[in-house]
Amino acid sequence: MEAQEPLLPDLMLMLRERREDQSVWERRAPLSPTNVRKLVRAGVKVLVQPSNRRAYPMQAYANAGAIIQEDIGEAPVIVGVKQIPIDFLLPNKTYCFFSHTIKAQEANMPLLDAMLEKNIRLVDYEKMMDENGHRVVAFGKYAGVAGMINILHGLGLRLLALGHHTPFMHIGPAHNYRNSGMARQAVRDAGFEVAIGMLPKSIGPLTFVFTGSGNVSQGAQEIFQDLPHEYVPPDMLQKVADHGATNKIYACEVSRRDHLIRIKGGPFDAKEYDEHPSRYISIFSKKIAPYASVIINGIYWAPNSPKLITIPDAKVLIRSSQSHLPWVQTSMGSPPLPHRLLALCDISADPGGSIEFMNECTTIDNPFCLYDAEQHKDTKSFKGPGILVCSIDNMPTQLPREATDFFGDLLLPHIFDVLQSDATRPFEEHKFTNVIEGAVITSNGKLTKNFEYIQDLRNQRARTKHRIVGDYDAQTKRVLLLGAGYVSAPVVEYLTRSNDIAVYVASALRDEADNLARRFPRTEPILLNVEERPDLLKEFIEKADVVVSLLPYALHPLVAEQCIASKTNMVTASYLSPAMKELHQRAVDAGVSIVNEVGLDPGIDHLLAMECFEEVHQGGGKVKSFVSYCGGLPAPECSDNPLRYRFSWSPRGALLNTVSSGRFLKDGKVVEIPAGGSLLEKAEKLDFLPGFAFEGFANRDSLDYIEHYGIPEARTVFRGTIRYSGYSDHVLGLIQLGLISQEPHPCLHVGGPDITWRQFMCSLLGITDYNIFYDNLKNQLFERTGRNASRVKAMEDLGLLSEELVIKYGNPIDTISQYLSKRLALGPSDRDLVVLRHEIDILWPDQRHELRGINLVCYGQSSSAGYSAMARTVGYPAAIATKMVLDGEIQRKGMILPFIQDIYRPMLKRLKAEGIVAEENSITQINVELVQLLMNARTLMGSDSSISLASLTSVRKPTKPTKDLNTVSDLIEALPKTQLNLCILTPPARVIDEFIHLQKIRRRWWKSYLQQPVLLNATSVAVNDKNDSFLEQKIEFSSSVLGSQPLEVLKLYKPDIFDQWQLSDDIKKSLLVKFQRKSSWPSLMTSQVELELAVFFFLTDAFFIRNKASVLSLHKSLAPYAVGVVVEGSPSRVVELEDLRRLMSLEFKQAKIPVLPLSAPWTIAQCDARGLNYLIFLSDSTLEQGICGLRSRDTSLQEQVHVSDVVERLKKFLVK
Template identity: 35%
Template sequence: MRVAGALLQQVGRRGVIAVRRETKNRWERRAPLVPKHVRKLKRMGFRVLVQPSDMRVFTNEQYARAGAELVEDLSAASVVLGVKEVPLSELHPNKTYVCFSHTIKAQEGNMGMLDDILSKNIRLIDYECMLDENKKRVIGFGKFAGIAGMIDLLRGLGDRLLGLGYSNPFLGMGYMDYFHSVAAAKTALQLVGNNILINGTPKAVAPMIFGFTGTGNVTQGALEIFEQLPHEYITAKDLEVVIASGDPNTLYGIKLQREDLVQHKDPTQRVTFDKNHYNSNPDEYEPIFHTKIAPHISALVHGMYWDARFPRLLTCDQMRALHNTGTSRLIAIADISADPNGSIEFTRECTTIDRPYEVYNPNTDTSVFDWEAEGILLGSVDNLPAEIPVEASIHFGDLLVDYIPELARSDMTLPFEQQTDIGDTLRNAIITAHGKLTPRYEYIANLRRENEELARKSAPPRVVVLGSGLVCPSYIDSLLKVMGSGKVDVTVVGAQASELKQLANAYDTINTVELDVTDDAALRSVIGTSDVVVSLLPASLHLRPAKLCLELGKDMVTTSYVSDEMAALHDEAREKGLVFLNECGLDPGIDHFKAMDIIHRLSESNMDITSFTSWCGGLPAIHCANNPLGYKFSWSPRGVLVAAKNAARYREHGAVVDVESGTLPEHARDVQVGRMQFVGTPNRDSVKYESVYGLDKSGKLECILRGTLRYTGFWEALRVFTEVGLLREDIKLGASTARDLIAEAAKAQPDDVPAETQEEALRMLAECGVGESTRCPAHVAPLDALSALLTDALAYQRGERDMIVLTHSFTGVGSGSKTVQVDAELSYMGGRHPMEATAMATTVGAPGALATKYVLNKNECSFLDRGVLRPTNVQLSQQFLKDLDKYFDISFNERVIES
């Protein structure tokens, strides 16, 4: 009853017309009716409401003098007229809205508006659907789109040719928005034409040939401008002759026909091109424009209607092949149709009046605003008539005004079938009525579903990255490198607003979300949007997102060790066909890849492995190791300090050696890598890798040790910090300065700490750049306070660099006691801080990015199993090594010694 009552109120409002202000962008200054049309409607007895606008090309005062009522609130009107789509917040229920809704192709960006229109019982009329008895549009801005598009193309060509090193006559032209009228633009064109007649076009690109698609108002407008210049029309069969002997003082135009764009797949079936047959059976035809026409023309002016049933005019692959021939003459494309992902496939997003042209590189599938860049000039402004607001609005209103009386008097409360009080031109343009699509437009619902499915299949894969810290920028750089810019949709989730802001500023193509990863509901929501989740979080935080990935059916990548809790998810992940690929960083990661490669090759040579040692360290470059620890932080300081307390386990001389927590320095040994000298300590449980690597099968393994490299001095400093209690996590101290921290930590130790040891700790901190009065966080564990003190003190300074050192040594024994020793070494130097990526970030981010690529393509990667995985599959490891070398120049030096 409430809805019926609201509808009845509309009857009393019939005869009240409103013109809304345009709000889509700052260039939209057009209006559907101008003051002279308001004056005409007033004389016919209609009320006309106009929303005030200081941007509209006709002033508020002009409308007021014409008799309009300037009001913000348009609720008194039954019909609201606009030009572009209406924001959802401005759609009022139970009214008739008339605009270019851009919904008849089920355009994704406007489906939300359509849903709102349906829910608010709005009768929607689209100008684009207003047709006469010959199915021709009766209202539109098409001619002005063609005029503005052609003028912008000419100036764009001027800038592009200059960028390529050629002075040219088109530089005498301005973009259309520079001129106050079409007549003014045509005056400028006369000067350009005279210049062409006198000086011609650049010899390197002459003769210049313009190809025009379409026959409607858009193309007619473009041709009107083209004909202001010295020109001659030719046909497709004339192309070769004109290219060979054409006049540089003449521009050539070719009005492209359908038979120039496509041909029947079986030419014997269709000797003569039949337009009607093509329109009815487009699947029987194949494109030929990219080979027959495109290589020979200088510029394409595209104003043709297209939908997905028909072959595209130019695909990305066709454009890439054309560009790479090196013989194509095509310099520019004016995509006046401005249909993203449409007939010109690489029109991804429309350009703007501010920047109407960019240069598209077919090889990278990216566009840049750089007149000198490699590629092809591409423009696709979707509101070109806004560059000619006065003439376009007058022309449009002249066509529209005579339809307004019947529209204003019509009764939208009647069932749609009974709305016969308006003529067919308007009635056939009604898209929605009474909360439903009208019969003529019911196809939109099905088309929408098809488009959504197609978009889902063709959309870039969606990667959600958890963690915005030190490794994240390098991971993103690496991912964009291996996937290709524009080929992956990245969302970074983090808790630090400052880090997210830096990422957003550095990468304008990524999305950022600030949230606490312990918030299950928020995390579930963002993971639900992904194709793969990449966790760069601390290892202790992986389990929560892993369980959500399991619940939501999402694949996952981490660079961390597989915990027992993560391993417990294996069976369920495998059953669901999911990949949880872990240990894809440096250590663990690159060390696995090379180990599996060597193990495989020794096994193929029938060698039994008797010894395997592996050492890895992320360190400052030697000239930057200027502190007692010989260390600087390129990742979590807390993680480094905690790792120094780990227990460990390894096998040596056949016996298993257990290292208790806190005793790692007792097992330190000298390690030489090339000419560099380090101290190595065991890292965690090496013995478990006997089964992980398959080394336990022969029963001949005498030694397995995976360890961490540090410079001399690191463990001496850690021993002092340990003695005074700075690595404890089981207590909290109230100290606020470095001296107080050491004093309180030492006092809390079970045994007395000599004053000399405390002073030694203070001296070491001072040499690290931490004065005794330096403030530190209070009421935290000593280890956290020490981490905070060292975070800034031992950060890399401007111009400093880090490095990665990784070495494997295998001994294999074969028949006849033949012995083979295989040594593999990797040294990788990072860039200069802070301008370039660190070695640590690169060697973690690069394999993480490759792992992401493999998981995204898991169905094509035969080497990728399902479940919770380490990269211990030989094929997977060898693929990593190949791609690390190919994309990032990360590779090992290997030495084989036989005896």
Template identity: 35%
Template sequence: MFGNGVVGILSEATNKWERRAPLTPSHCARLLHGGRGKTGVSRIIVQPSTKRVHHDALYEDVGCEISEDLSQCGLILGIKQPKLEMILPNRAYAFFSHTHKAQKENMPLLDKILAERASLFDYELIVEDTGKRLLAFGKFAGRAGMIDFLRGLGLWYLNHGYSTPFLSLGSSYMYSSLAAAKAAVISIGEEIATMGLPSGICPLVFVFTGSGNVSRGAQEIFKLLPHTFVDPRKLPELHEMARDLTQSKQPSKRIFQVYGCVATCQDMVEHLNPSKSFNKADYYAHPEQYKPAFHEKIAPYASVIVNCMYWERRFPRLLTTKQIQDLMKNGCPLVGICDITCDVGGSIEFINQTTSIDSPFFRYEPFNDSYHYDLEGKGVMCSAVDILPTEFAKEASQHFGDILSHFTVSLASFRNLEELPAHLKRACIAHYGGLTQLYEYIPRMRKSDLDDPSIVLSNSNGNGRKYTVLVSLSGHLFDKFLINEALDIIEAAGGSFHLVKCQVGQITSDSSYSELEVGAEDKSVLDKIVDSLTSLANSSNSLGSQDKENNISLKVGEFQETIMDEKYDSKKVLILGAGRVCRPAAELLASIGSMTSRQLPKSSVTADFEEQNCVQVIVGSLYLKDAEEVTKGIPNAKAIQLDITSHESLSSWIAQVDVVISLLPPSCHGVIAKACIELKKHLVTASYVDDSMLKLDQDAKSAGITILGEMGLDPGIDHMMAMKMIDQAHAAKGKIRSFVSYCGGLPSPAAANNPLAYKFSWSPAGAIRAGWNPAAYRYQGEIIHVEEAL
């Protein structure tokens, strides 16, 4: 089907907010009516979508066909990853796949593409000769992110006692166009210019990090407000001027502008040698010779940090958790961080989660290192929305399609990769059932994923990997297969590796860059690995200028002992089932470690209470998408696909955790309980304990584990509520005359509009099965037995 000239456009199904299209109706019109000989496109079939920013009728008007069936298409285009069932044999696909770094969550998609012998082109990998990406939404992310944050700023200040013009601004998606959104920003800018801002929140200083498209997009919106840009070196002077104003006898004085400051890498670090000045080339080559300075030179004067910078682990962080804690203790005026990079745990260490368009903000409280989902308390408002460009779906689609439509001409007609221009050929990850040469490293990277229980290092003392070091490699690692030699060295010595960062050179002259976290149980083993990698780099470099393409640049970070003692090790909990009960459980467990004894209810804090390390939550479901939906936005939580009928798979995951929680139907508990007994892991269930579970009592005791059943709503919470009321009555010297408990889907009287006055609030099958169960209760001093229905 390759090269048949028929193009398909996918409906986007991964996120309800995804309204963008790879090609707009106007792009389709040019491709269809430009002549097959010129464009290579004879037909365009568009999957119907009621949420796409361009309606189906607009595509039909220019000659496109509307159909769910894309089987006649040789080239299929999308924005985000399609569902696995949409991958058809021997077709070419182009979308943002997020697979070239062996991202675990997208490996089933890559496997499906390989199995169907399809071709995969990744937009992220289409770059010009200079290495600059040709298909990106950076400016739109900056624009949308800045507008959304200004809206949040209005809410933040209102919660802290200030009314500001920002409060009247909407989120980006609330406007019909980018122009309309800009007009709204201009309007609040006019109000600031005429009415001013309260002096108590001024000077309002926005610090922009980075100078790329994302930063430029954010600054484009900022510049619509009355503003002055300040040199980073002048920030202390501005701060002093503002302090003098607040200490004057004019507390009601208003400020009629905001301030901006663009911080680049020279403002973020300093050379360890005070006699040496900053040199960008030297910093990129030897980041270990520089120390962080942003927290001293810039952050103390910032009200808002708009983070748009590119960051790698080998560089100092922009802000660490310890630095923000010290800053806030010293009265730093920082109220918010707009992290448009969405780099979780990256340049800003305490950004530990992404947020959504629905819930774009969370509050980080540095004083006790805790996270909250309101804007009312102390701390810093944070935003890290990872799908910002779709808020301006119309303009973003037009911008994207303006470029993609030119590439479509080649992709719609190619039959052999060699026919394609170099920038497209090198963006092809898979072709005819195999990985292309540049991406043959992916299987090795998949094996490096330490989340896979089959490759976690064994350790007789149960503490796992003990020593780690970050190793940075640069050179022609992938096209010359030098990465394989490095990985062979690590594995042969008995070590492990985990891919932290991966940048693949996109043109022949480009080198690639990888960061590997190398681990071993013994420091001497790790020393040996580092020595061998150093020898590999030295031997490649000793070949001299005649073979520069085989040179490797190696940098070794500081050795770290990652696990000190078992009692400090974080605990892991596996939750089976991704229904409605799952998310509250995952949120509560993941919050342990970020909640201190001061935050916990007094009733749960005993005299011997110890602060907990964080709990890692793993949610397993037969359907990965359900688990991903549950864990989205929850720190320390991840989703896996798990079929409990596979004993090998179930056991491998149970073996990695401390406690298993089954939120599956009672019929599933037996197989789970037996695996927990075999592996000596505790189990909690939310359903009734039936006869088959009761028979496992002695086996559980022999294994030294606890199986705690009936910890749901009914039974579970109803028992606790009952005993609470009974105990309270007894404490008040009362007597229980009668106790009747109703539990289930009892609607409010106004909604009880059926003969049973009952509505299902849980599984109908479960409710019906419960109705068959035997029961025993006391009525007027007599024990009443109800026999089983069947």
């Protein structure tokens, strides 16, 4: 229908314009004074509520013919802008305003209910549309104008917080300007500075992405176009983001066609999308957002439509650093941006809509928040990690007069149609135009036909969020916690910190559930045995938003099946069992997330491992070996019992682990350990924390984790369990007797006669006479347990030979578990301890080996003081994962493990906030070049000299005390586990010589042995010695491999260290000129230097430091072969070579490898006299290529062998 003609003056209708009170900033009105004047002239009586807050003063409306009065209840039609407080709603009236109810927005459902109750006819501006579905009344353009001004203002502040002053700093918020014209002038001024190159180069090109092409987008682009700009299509966005200019801003307008794709393939169909949005997915977060600096979002988002950016997408976006753009000029004072996406202006202001992480609108008072995707939280700051978000839901009010004029001119043609409305009459009796009829949401106490779907949406939400009955509001999320045992309390405590979460604790033991529920707010107890009452389990799962199962792992499939059937998400701390794996596809099909292995082990061990592997792989390294141990133990002072163990979690699970099988990879070979106790037989001593008496044994199947961890290159992958020494041996005794068996035992039938532990032990031993003499019983045990008195004593101390009655549970494992859970439980004053250890052998691209240790040591509190360590390290990770599922941070479907960055990164940060923090230490291969310098120095200084090691500051460890070093072994043991700075004090004449020496070492060994070239820099500084007897020069050599971290400093206090290398005055003069010009140095070293370095490399082949113990692996590997070493060279260097021989003799002495005199005749008799079978000849001529000679006592022929192959060749000789 067409809009009606203006009414005749004698047909007086009444319209009321109400006062806006939804926000202190709301200065708009639905009609301007000009619009009112037109209505009055058309015969409409216009009543205006007084308000000094409106941008247009009351006098302007009065001058236009409106009546200014407070009580305007006589008007049948009332127009406003924003939602009206429920108490101010008048019954039987027609209201026009933005209700924000068409998506069943929870915050406005009470308003909708009130309008239905009061028989109000609601006309919503948002649904006033023409025949093409386009809105005819909107503030959209000025929302875009104000939003663009605001985000440019925020961008300036955000960049300043990141270390960059930009022209955007001079753009203020939109409401600071009288009108948009003044704001546009400020934008033009900033644009001029951009055009002349005032944007810092270090921020790289800036790209603005506009979603949609409607009024909002067009308004924003009008402001943007006052900047120097260039539009690019979406396909070109990545290219300009990487290589664009910085004297202009790039823009990209993105339509639906650019990022929506059909799930089943085929082209985009706009009509199909409008009708069936669920058939499409958005690739905006992968195709567009990674290359956007700023996103201006103005699209309409409907329920069931794909989102532009989800919460997990945001985590990926903030990890896309610009550091991969080496051509962008950066420095400490001009830092690179932490990530590409800096700011987002969500003008649609739709919480949880197309931008999922925007869950709450900002305000004009606080227009910005910084969203930290890793932590999934907003902060009112411009500094720190995250995306700056502006999502003000009433932006047009920042330019109130222009917005009022614009909106009023659009609304005026439809006012006459609305004025015929009488809310007391049936809706069908009115002859509204299509525009108004389609915008009426409520009428005659019910939803109109077009909007009945709102009730469907509310019902759907009620099914998913009003699941478990309780006195909580609609926003409360329900968590069903299955199990109220050892580790449940931290889960409940963490979750109930959030006021919008209620926890229902289900346990088969009423007291357990009641005690836990009494300790925390919004916590209710439920009596439930999941095996006996699957019907109740199903009912409770259907009423929950997420289920947390802390039950024994064998029950998880039962729970998971019910969760899948009810489409309820689930979290568990246990291993992903084969039975759970089989449910993966069913969970995917049902759209259910089931998160596994988020406890301690498994759980925190995965998180720490993945964090390390990520760093290694990003740095180009490879994981050669991964060895992990973890265990929950009593604190040392509480371990005084036969098993050296107390139970802080399921006893049954701990005991069953001892009889399971094990499988792991060692040195490239698969090792399999059968079930039945063989794991304990292969337990090994652990000394990574020497103050503890630890032992460890394999834990389950480690091979599965090679793929999960993404380390196919690893040759060793081992996961093990930690216990105190003695545990394995004593539990083996229990296994030998059959006490860990799961098979039913007739003596343990719950309906059978009473039996004592002593009698039951007789039964296990096959003794029919239960009155056997006590010592004879012990003798029988002694024989059964492999004649191990310690095992017998352990059983006696555990009370297994006592007359105490057995509480029977049908089979030995359940019976002994319940018995030990009480006998070895932590007492009220006892503490427990959790220890986790990772050892990762890393090979870096420069061929450096690093052995990195990661330790987590966590002490618990006594039960009267707080949580046990096991409860904290299992409960908190499970609770954090649960909260992430509830908040939408984990959205993957099916069986989920915490091996993706979206999960393990934020979990580690949140665990750190709970005080669960691991420590790292690192051992790196010794820097051959620098240690060789020290050896040269010792050779020349004589054996009575000492080398002072000072100012040891390790990258990963604290400073060590100064130590005098008299041998290379001392030096190597004291060296820290990373690279060094070397400071040499020497006379001025030797400065250039020493610098050449170091450069020569660097070049030769990189070329010959593929070592990473270490960049050595020299600076000359005048230094006086203590006696002022001569002037010394200080040269500092530093390695650039590890960056600019604090490195170690070695000082050699001997002025004549390098007197062996005398250069002619002409050469010195030439080199001095080149040195001053910072030119590269020529190769001018003698073979003697090269020989010494080659020999040293030979001596220290495959050298590492482990646990502070010096190991010369080549020395030890040569010793069994009765080998001697001969140093050969030119006769002119006899003195130099003899010095070197003496040094080598000193170093080889411990390994009993003689270094023979230069002049000795090497006959068979001479070899036999010294007991030598082989001779290794080191020559200054061949060692330049890393080649040495190898000869047997039975032949005079030498075999040429590379120094790295000597041991392997000797092995082959020995076989022959």
